[in-house]
Amino acid sequence: MKPNYLSNNPLLITATNNAIKRRIESERHDAVLMAERAGIVPDLWQCDLLRSNAKQLILNCSRQSGKSTITSILALHQAIYKPDSLILLLSPSLRQSQELFRKLQDFYNALESSSLPTATEESALRMELSNGSRIIALPGKEATIRGFSGVALLIIDEASRVEDSLYQSVRPMLAVSGGRIILLSTPFGKRGFFHQEWTNGIGWQRTKITASDCPRIDKEWLDRERAMIGDWWHRQEYNCEFLETTDSVFNFNDIEKAISKSVEPLIFKEIGL
Numbered sequence: 001m002k003p004n005y006l007s008n009n010p011l012l013i014t015a016t017n018n019a020i021k022r023r024i025e026s027e028r029h030d031a032v033l034m035a036e037r038a039g040i041v042p043d044l045w046q047c048d049l050l051r052s053n054a055k056q057l058i059l060n061c062s063r064q065s066g067k068s069t070i071t072s073i074l075a076l077h078q079a080i081y082k083p084d085s086l087i088l089l090l091s092p093s094l095r096q097s098q099e100l101f102r103k104l105q106d107f108y109n110a111l112e113s114s115s116l117p118t119a120t121e122e123s124a125l126r127m128e129l130s131n132g133s134r135i136i137a138l139p140g141k142e143a144t145i146r147g148f149s150g151v152a153l154l155i156i157d158e159a160s161r162v163e164d165s166l167y168q169s170v171r172p173m174l175a176v177s178g179g180r181i182i183l184l185s186t187p188f189g190k191r192g193f194f195h196q197e198w199t200n201g202i203g204w205q206r207t208k209i210t211a212s213d214c215p216r217i218d219k220e221w222l223d224r225e226r227a228m229i230g231d232w233w234h235r236q237e238y239n240c241e242f243l244e245t246t247d248s249v250f251n252f253n254d255i256e257k258a259i260s261k262s263v264e265p266l267i268f269k270e271i272g273l
């Protein structure tokens, strides 16, 4: 067999190793570079997200727009480059949290470099790295999260479907640890913490991406999907609109007007006061 002169050349090996080290050093400061090496060329909004320093990120993005993908890359970047980070992945069910975790694992495996922290412990639901970072997938139930402290990054996927009690129990936890939070979802009616934070929350970096903003979602496919699931679902799932629940007797905006001090009550107008 012919010897492979190139791969045995010590100068070339050193040059290659140095190039990899330089690249990894650049990735430390720019998660977009890490995403690219893991096989994803982020959309512009995904780049903005990866480069954001905001402590609170809220993504109201269409189904299939790539919100779970980019959030899992963001979480992986934190785990690799910020040692001792505790990262929790939550969603309405353990199965969905596990899916997000699997994306993160796939990207970690795709990076395959000896210069990165190694996985010292790995299962279908958690990964621990040699730099002390931990990533844990959990079901979105208040009881499961109560035992954790010092959370550096908390991700709530499909947040509009997660119970408010969970959110109420994690807020103080983050205040103590100074950690980051990312809520990602499509809307699910004008209710719950996801709707509340999106419309009135303070200190959030908001990202809204409809299906037509996403280069990978085909217009004809979208039209067929609308015919199948109906306009109400379609507007929420693909157009990011918070709509009334189908069975509500009163319109949400009317209720809000009735209790808001800044809005003139309708009843007084009608009786001429």
Ligand SMILES: Nc1ncnc2c1ncn2[C@@H]1O[C@H](COP(=O)(O)OP(=O)(O)O)[C@@H](O)[C@H]1O
Pocket: 040, 041, 042, 043, 046, 061, 062, 063, 064, 065, 066, 067, 068, 069, 070, 216
């Ligand atoms: N920037 C990107 N380039 C190529 N494919 C992408 C990109 N972002 C996401 N995807 C792909 O799009 C699909 C939907 O992504 P996902 O993150 O599951 O969407 P969402 O969570 O918004 O429903 C997946 O197959 C994912 O690999």
Ligand SMILES: [Mg+2]
Pocket: 067, 068, 069, 157
């Ligand atoms: Mg998703």
